[in-house]
Amino acid sequence: MAKAGVRKQYLTNWTKSSGGNTTDAVTGATVNSHAAYTVSWNGKNASGTTVGDGDYNVCVEFTESNGTGKLAKFSFTKGTAADAQSPAAKSNVSNVTLTWTPSAK
Secondary structure, eight states: OGGGTTTGGGOHHHHHHHTTOOTTOOOOOSOSSOOOOOOOOOSBOTTSOBOOSEEEEEEEEEOSSSSOOEEEEEEEEESSSOEEEOOOOBTTBOSOOEEEOOOOO
């Protein structure tokens, strides 16, 4: 969360939607151009502890100014079975693919 900490005050839709939960937040405030991004999550929280199985959300707030932006929220299930989906585009976020692949035990 460190990168976006300075701009967090403007992420009003994200804060309202997530309750400020940053299980393992990946942030990238103040990019210079629009581009495709790939992010991944290893199923652990910011402290490095594996979190429990269940439903999780990916929340993206998009703004081009120091103000509230458009929010895109996508849900997936972390569990013992793989979860792969390609949800419809939302609020300036398109071509999304969410894939959860459980670790071999």
